[in-house]
Amino acid sequence: MRFIDTFQPGPFLDTALGLAAAFVLGTLIGAERQYRQRTAGLRTNVLVAVGAAAFVDLAMRIAGTVEAVRVIAYVVSGIGFLGAGVIMKEGMNVRGLNTAATLWCSAAVGCCTGADMLAEGVLLTVFVIAGNTLLRPLVNAINRVPIDERAAEATYEVRLATDAGSVHGVRELLVEQLEAAQYPVGDVAVAEHGDATVEVVATLVSTAVVPREIDAVLARLAKAPGVRHATWESSTRD
Numbered sequence: 001m002r003f004i005d006t007f008q009p010g011p012f013l014d015t016a017l018g019l020a021a022a023f024v025l026g027t028l029i030g031a032e033r034q035y036r037q038r039t040a041g042l043r044t045n046v047l048v049a050v051g052a053a054a055f056v057d058l059a060m061r062i063a064g065t066v067e068a069v070r071v072i073a074y075v076v077s078g079i080g081f082l083g084a085g086v087i088m089k090e091g092m093n094v095r096g097l098n099t100a101a102t103l104w105c106s107a108a109v110g111c112c113t114g115a116d117m118l119a120e121g122v123l124l125t126v127f128v129i130a131g132n133t134l135l136r137p138l139v140n141a142i143n144r145v146p147i148d149e150r151a152a153e154a155t156y157e158v159r160l161a162t163d164a165g166s167v168h169g170v171r172e173l174l175v176e177q178l179e180a181a182q183y184p185v186g187d188v189a190v191a192e193h194g195d196a197t198v199e200v201v202a203t204l205v206s207t208a209v210v211p212r213e214i215d216a217v218l219a220r221l222a223k224a225p226g227v228r229h230a231t232w233e234s235s236t237r238d
Contacts, residue, residue, distance in 0.1 A: 015061070161200075185202045
């Protein structure tokens with residue numbers, strides 16, 4: 001029987017220790033995800049860690065360290081497909097990126113234990129749990145800080161609503177007023193709407209504006225003949 005020939009108590013115990021360590025460390029990481037009711041919770045993180053440890057340990061026992069390194073490379077890329085399954089797009093928002101990154105880190109923990117680097121696996125687990133817990137208050141604090149429109153790098157658009165017969169004049173007036181206010185225009189687009197309204201959109205070259213200055217320009221433009229409505233908006237480039 002082939003099992004009798006290949007079974008060696010020493011390497012078997014080494015494998016058992018690596019898999020057990022991967023199970024325990026994956027449990028610690030997954031427990032935090034399960035507590036927060038994430039898509040990839042306790043069982044998923046444990047299985048990722050144990051699976052990665054098993055593949056790396058198997059490669060080391062069969063072909064040595066060089067082949068184990070190749071298996072680790074495949075584990076890293078393979079976890080990417082698993083992580084993509086927990087990422088969901090809801091409108092303009094993307095959810096699950098942190099959970100996918102945690103799965104990636106669980107695989108790294110498994111690779112460490114599978115390669116008999118238990119201390120490194122424990123250290124990595126500590127950093128992963130710290131990143132998911134201790135950094136949360138800092139993230140919340142940063143999210144509550146209002147964005148400084150003058151410091152943020154953004155794209156600014158000035159929009160004027162007019163009728164088809166006044167498009168040319170309104171367009172020239174828009175560029176003239178913005179240039180006079182020291183806000184050069186990079187592009188001007190014209191969009192027609194179904195209710196016979198035409199929108200003239202000027203994109204500014206500036207990466208930052210002073211809101212009161214743009215408001216003053218719009219106040220003058222709103223009183224110009226042919227202008228039905230004047231507004232401006234900004235959007236971050238990231």
